[in-house]
Amino acid sequence: MDYLGVVLLVAAVATAFVVIARSNAWQGRRARAEHESQLALAKRAAEADVIGLAETLARLSPAAETDPQAQDDYVRATQAHARAARYLQEATEPGELSLVTESLEEGRWTAARLAARAAGEPLPSRRPPCFFNPGHGPSARNIHWDGRSVPACSADAARVETGADPYIRTVVRDDRRVPYWEGGPTYAGWASGYYASWRGSTLVADIVTSNA
Numbered sequence: 089m090d091y092l093g094v095v096l097l098v099a100a101v102a103t104a105f106v107v108i109a110r111s112n113a114w115q116g117r118r119a120r121a122e123h124e125s126q127l128a129l130a131k132r133a134a135e136a137d138v139i140g141l142a143e144t145l146a147r148l149s150p151a152a153e154t155d156p157q158a159q160d161d162y163v164r165a166t167q168a169h170a171r172a173a174r175y176l177q178e179a180t181e182p183g184e185l186s187l188v189t190e191s192l193e194e195g196r197w198t199a200a201r202l203a204a205r206a207a208g209e210p211l212p213s214r215r216p217p218c219f220f221n222p223g224h225g226p227s228a229r230n231i232h233w234d235g236r237s238v239p240a241c242s243a244d245a246a247r248v249e250t251g252a253d254p255y256i257r258t259v260v261r262d263d264r265r266v267p268y269w270e271g272g273p274t275y276a277g278w279a280s281g282y283y284a285s286w287r288g289s290t291l292v293a294d295i296v297t298s299n300a
Contacts (some may be wrong), residue, residue: 126274130182133259133268133278134189137223138176141169141195144225148199151206161202168195182277189281193217196225216292220244221257221268222282227291236294 145165152162172191179185197214204211218224218241219233227239233248244254258265259275268275286292 126182127180129260130185130274130278131176131179133275134172134176134179134185134192137189137192138169138172140223141165141172141192141199144196144199145169148202148206151202155205158202158205161198161205165195165198165202168192168198182274184277186277186281186284189222189278190284191281193222193282193285196223200226215239216286216289217282218244219292219295220254222279223257224255230291238295239291 145162149162152158168191172188172195175184175187175191179188196217201211212226212228215227215229216239218227219238220240221244224241224244226241228242228245229240230237231240231245231248233240233254240248240254247254257268259268259271261271261274268279271279283292283295287296
């Protein structure tokens, strides 16, 4: 091979390396941007729930001022809220938000006990969160909806049983809002944390088997 041929070969190889390097860098930037977008969307959903529990506890705080049992519930709920807020701040992957919602599920359950004490009502049995919106708190009973049995809060159960639509939690996916169970991998950790302590329960069997 003459000198010119060697030069052209070296130039071609160098150009190929540059193209490959630029392609890899572009793909890396794209992957990072996608990851950051998914994390931001999932954190937005979790943050709304953390704020929602804080608002509920603020409304219920007077009930804990004189009743020692109510005080215990209030402390447990505020501790669960604090854990959720810390996990939210520390999360670097969408899947890590399951820790946030697992804490929120406990906090919502304890807040429901506190609300019952404040109203002078019997303490509710522990149940999984409302399927239509886990942020509604513990379900009241299971109902049949869309061919399956799902746990529902009192308000959503009443709406479905009268022929109305439940208040379904929606999330952003591909620039449109969809039911959270259609949110894809971005929201999988956020949603699964709410039902982490209910794995194997018949109360959520139809949720799990339907991949909702």
